[in-house]
Amino acid sequence: MTFQPPVSLSEAEIAAVRGWVLAEDAHFLALNKPSGLSSQGGRIKAHTLDDLLWAFARSNGKRPHLVHRLDRDTSGVILAAKTKPAAAFLGKALAAGRFRKTYLALTEGPPDPPKGEVKGWLRRAEIGRESYMRVCAEGDPDAVVAHSRYRTLSASHHAAMIELQPLTGRMHQLRVHMAHLGRPLAGDARYGGPLTLAGRTAQRLMLHAASLSFPHPEGGERRVEAPLPEDFRALVAAGLGGGVEG
Template sequence: MQQLILEPPYPPRVVLENEDFLVVDKPPFLLSHPTRRNDRPSVLGWLGKERGGAPFFLVNRLDRETSGLVLVGKNAAAASALGRLMEKRLIDKEYLAIVRGKLACEFLQIDAPLGYLGLSAENPVAIRQGVRPGGAPAVTVIRALSSGAEVSLVRAYPKTGRLHQIRVHLASIGHPIIGDKIYGPDPHLFLRFAEQGWGPELAEHLGLPRHALHASRLRFRWQGKEWEAAAPLPLDLRGFLDQRGIAVPPG
């Protein structure tokens, strides 16, 4: 029986906190913020319940399927100031991703502008991005960590903050992220998933029920002090690599 996966596999946790902000390690399948439906769990909803209804303000957000670090302000002023740091690229972000294939080099920088592709027979997903000559500037640095016969673990450093940037850039060089329904082997799989849920056919094409992208590290300077938060690769992605004999480097 096909089943649409809605529940996160583990609870979120606070990994770093001071009087102005906190950093949450978000599991996959958890929204960053409530939607209009307001009946699905989110990071902000979880924090509200955990902290007696206190208001919180997202500084960055992750896609529902992406796991890892979310920076949250404890008040509007702190969130606004942290947001300005993000806009000025003064908050360093690192991601881990499992991609198809083996990279030809250990280091590369992808500098390719991104924009909406527009609906067509080839692109049935309205939100889908792609490399566009007139698109917004976008830069991602990629470092290969370890590889197997068919997949590789890479570290990604987005230098800009475009929609789906890492996913699009990796797909554009022929190394889409494992489990990516929009930028993987066929964007029509995204519509099939939305209509029918997860099942054996999608598992055969995608390998994982979510895209294998994890926000693993944040670094920034705040009030004269250097702050760093880290979140290890979660068990679902680690297990996928273990099954293929691919080592996860420490740190």
């Protein structure tokens, strides 16, 4: 009997997701997720990245499974495990804080100071059908600690490119922390971000998972990088003249 996956994908979808592969071996698959695609679940009746992983199913019905998630409008590196042992290993490494994630973001100007860390308490709030994270006091019900590092890479009168590193894994924490610093991310309407930058429309959340370093099941560490998507590059060119200075 021929194995039939539970999710039916079009040839175009299969070609697309296979074209997003950044690196892979027998244990993992790293993909460059586009903005606008949910990692899992979601209310939109469309295939998620988790559904699209059926494009990599083997004849025995086994297929990769996501190790972590990215917000729907965030682009960039996302990791999937190809086997159950790899999933267990990578899941434990993620929980132990052994993943190092680096994001790039655009804001209307640099934060003050231009680099530093943000550490404090957040709590989840539901407004209608949407979920938000809010800065709160340590003693608030359901408060969780969130810790991020940031660094301004390049800035002009119109925009700034910020490097962000989440040291904890809370929902929306980079977005909330930048808003807390008075520099919400471009295109982030949920947390008060500007919808235009240097006279150009920010058509989506300008947040990109640029690199991911993680321990490998066979030992050592792997680092995977995702190039900036075209819409991000266009806004960088408009606001910063196309350069990112280290």
